[in-house]
Amino acid sequence: MDKPLTQNFRIEEEPPSIQEYEKSGGYMALRKALEIPPQDVQRLVKESNLRGRGGAGFQTGMKWSFVPMGPDAPRPKYYVVNADEMEPGTFKDRYLLENDPHQIIEGAIIGAYAIEAEFSYIFLRWEYRRAARRIEKAIAEAYQRGYLGKNILKSGMNLEMHLHVSAGRYMCGEEFGLLDALEGRRAHPRAKPPFPQVCGLWGRPTVVNNVETVANIRHIIMNGPEWYRGLSLSGDGGTKLFGVSGKVRRPGLWELPMGISLEELLVEHAGGMQEGYRLKGLLPGGASTDFLTHEHLQVKLDFDSVQQIGSRLGTGTVVVLDDKTCPVGMVHNLMEFFARESCGWCTPCREGLPWIEKTMAAIENGNGKPGDIEMLEEQTRLMAPGNTFCALAPGAMEPLQSAIKHFRDDFERHISERRCPWRK
C-alpha cells in the first residue's frame, strides 16, 4: 500500500536532511511544477480531488482557483501553512512537521507557485518546539539550495518563506484569526465575504492551507491526479493520516486510504479496546465533531460518508470514550476548552459557552436541576452555524448536542442521583 505522506518517517531520529530528501526524489515535484503554468498546477490539484485536511474538507484546487491571477492581480500574494494544531484530540500535523519538514516546505513552494505568491508563512504553535527547530533548519537548507529566494531554479519565481511562531490561542488556527495574528493583532475572525483568497493578509490575496493538505501537494504533482485518486477507497482523493487516542490497545497515528472503515481503524490498527473496557462512543475527528457510537462502526472514513451519518471527518483523529469514563465529564472537559478559548467577539459564544460550562460542571458535580438538559439543547440551537462569526461555537455544539442525543440517560442519571455515577 502506498503511503506517500509518511514514507520518509523515521520516528525517534532526526528527519531527512535536504540531501537525503533530494536523494529520495525530493524537490523533483517542484522542478516539475515550475515547468508548467501555475493554472495547470491548480488544475492538477483540482482533478486530484484533494480536500483540505484542516477540518472543513473544502476542495483545495477549488480554493486556489478563487485567487486573482495574472499581471493585474493585487500583489504581493501570500501562501500560508496552518500549523497551529490546537484542536483537542488532534496530533497529526506535529508528526508531519517533525518527521518530514522538507515535504511541507516543498508543498508550500508549489502551492505558492500555483497562486503566484511571493511570500509564504508557516504559522506554527509555540508548543511544537521540536517541529520549530526542524522547520527552521529545513527552510535555511532550502534557501541554500536555491529552492527559496530569488529566481528559484532559474524559473523566474521569487518566494520568501518565514516561520511564524504563535503566542498561543485556538482562534489563531481559524483562517482569519490566523491572518490577524500574523499581522500582530488580536486573533479575531472577519465577516466573509470577502474571502482571504481575494482579501487576506494585509488586504492581499492569501491562501491558508493545513499542514497535511500541503504535504499532499508534491505527490499529486509527481504522480498525477489519477494515481492520487486511486490511493483512496472512496470519492475523496488520497490517503489520510488517521489517529486514535483513548483507552485502546495501541493508540497512534497511521497513514491509510481515505475511506477505510471506522471499525478497521479501531480494531486492526488501534488494536481494539484495552482489556476490561468497552467502547461507548467516539469523536471521529477531534473535539468539534459529533459523537458516533457502535451503530456507526461500518462508516467509511471520508468527508461525505461521515457527514451523511450526522458527524464530520474533521481532522480524522479519533478520540475514544470507554464505558468506565463519564460521558458528561468528557463533554464538560470539552466545554471548558471551548469556553476558555472563545475570543469573545460575538455574544452567543462569549456568554453562552461559559454558561454551558457551568451547567455541565453542576450536572457533573451532582448539582444539576431538572430542565438543565433542555436548556443545554436550547443553547446548541442558539449557537448553530450561521449565528456566530466563526466555527468555534458551532463546533463546540457538535459534541454537546450529540452527547445529549446518544447519552441522555447518563445526563439524566447525574441529575436524578445528584452525583456522578462514575466517580467513587
Next chain:
Amino acid sequence: MLSEEERAEIEEEATKYKYRKAVGPEALKIVQKNRRWISDETLKEVAAFLGMTADELDSVATCYNLIFRRPVGRHVIFICDSVSCWIMGYEDVRDYLFQRLGVSFGQTTSDGRFTLLPIACLGACDEAPAMIVDEQLYTMLDAAQIDAILERYQ
C-alpha cells in the same frame, strides 16, 4: 531598557513582515525569554520601540496564552488538560502536581522554582497524559514519574 541583543533580535524579526507592528507578539516573546514575564515597564519599552502605544500592545498581549503579564517561576510547567489527556488520567497527574508543589493553577511555588499552568492539547494525545516543562515535552505521565521529572529543574 531593552538590551542591544533584544533590539537586534526584534529588528531581525521585523524584516519578515510588511509592517513593524506585526512583530508585537514576537517582540514580547523575545523579551520574555530574558525576563520571564512582561511587566508594565517592559511593555512600555517594547511598545515605544515598535512605535505603538502601551495600551495598543497590551490589548495584543492579553489575547495570547503564552505571554505572561504576571511574574512566573524559573520553570513553567504546562500540563495538558484537554480531552484525551483527561480520559487517560490527567486529573491524577494534576492533583499530584498540586500536592507536590503546594500550588494550584496560575500559582508559583514559594521558592520561585515552578509556575503551574494548564494548556490546550499538546498534540501528543496518543501518548496522553502530556505536559511541557519549559520547552521539553513529557508524555505517558503518571504520578510516580513526576518526582523524577521535577528533579531535573532546579
